[in-house]
Amino acid sequence: MDKNGYLLEVEDLWVKVESKQVLRGINLRIKKGEIHIIFGPNGSGKTSLLGTIMGLPQYRIIKGEIKFKGESIKNMPSFERARLGIGLTFQHPPSIKGARLENLLKVMGIEEQRIKNLAKRLSLLEHLPREINRGFSGGEVKRSEVLQVYLQQPELVLLDEPESGVDLENIVLISSVIGELLEKNKPIIKRKKSAIVITHTGYILDYLHADKGHVMLNGEIVCSGGPEDVFDKIKKCGYEQCASCLTSSKEK
Ligand SMILES: Nc1ncnc2c1ncn2[C@@H]1O[C@H](COP(=O)(O)OP(=O)(O)OP(=O)(O)O)[C@@H](O)[C@H]1O
Numbered sequence: 001m002d003k004n005g006y007l008l009e010v011e012d013l014w015v016k017v018e019s020k021q022v023l024r025g026i027n028l029r030i031k032k033g034e035i036h037i038i039f040g041p042n043g044s045g046k047t048s049l050l051g052t053i054m055g056l057p058q059y060r061i062i063k064g065e066i067k068f069k070g071e072s073i074k075n076m077p078s079f080e081r082a083r084l085g086i087g088l089t090f091q092h093p094p095s096i097k098g099a100r101l102e103n104l105l106k107v108m109g110i111e112e113q114r115i116k117n118l119a120k121r122l123s124l125l126e127h128l129p130r131e132i133n134r135g136f137s138g139g140e141v142k143r144s145e146v147l148q149v150y151l152q153q154p155e156l157v158l159l160d161e162p163e164s165g166v167d168l169e170n171i172v173l174i175s176s177v178i179g180e181l182l183e184k185n186k187p188i189i190k191r192k193k194s195a196i197v198i199t200h201t202g203y204i205l206d207y208l209h210a211d212k213g214h215v216m217l218n219g220e221i222v223c224s225g226g227p228e229d230v231f232d233k234i235k236k237c238g239y240e241q242c243a244s245c246l247t248s249s250k251e252k
């Protein structure tokens, strides 16, 4: 934690992928225990923001800073960021030939019975010996991502559309596991984890105590406020109104 209690500080972050400018001056600060939701239309840069925080190599920082617990992480490879306590579930995770899901979890040092218990709850017991995501259905891939991040127990949890493409019953299942991971039943002061969650559907909001909502448009955060308020405004007025909506708080 830095001296002001921020777990994550993103300052004036400009990022390119190939030659495309995907982030344009993002500022975002997250305190310990806070859960932030990011909304925004397709292609607005949401996945790019999470990928840049995780240190995925395709995201090139042109300008700006990313601090985790007060220290700059912007030149650190992803695996070191993971060791420090950052975890990401991918919107579109790769499948990994030759690497079995259960072996990945075991090398993370997780006890076999814990793996089995959660896999059973997520209906993934028979997927454990399979190669990671190979031939998994869309919903199985999402459950497998949630299984991995739950067992990893990162301090900063980055969730990229965890419920998209998942059937209604499994949305309830996934969301309740995520609610537990993010310590839904604890007051913010007692929570040990913080999160950024990207959602289009908003389903997951019923299972979390989210603290702030942000709207991204064209690589910028154009509006921030209470997550339910922001989501209601989007449903009523559409994303394009977010930039000019005077009733929303500009605080980030
Ligand atoms: N390798 C790449 N080369 C060129 N453009 C890219 C590359 N990767 C991403 N982009 C572009 O960057 C922009 C931002 O993409 P990003 O995945 O961050 O959007 P998003 O907000 O997560 O969208 P969605 O809601 O569809 O998931 C898009 O226009 C995308 O096409």
Ligand SMILES: [Mg+2]
Pocket (backbone or CB within 6 Å): 046, 047, 048, 091, 160
């Ligand atoms: Mg995305």
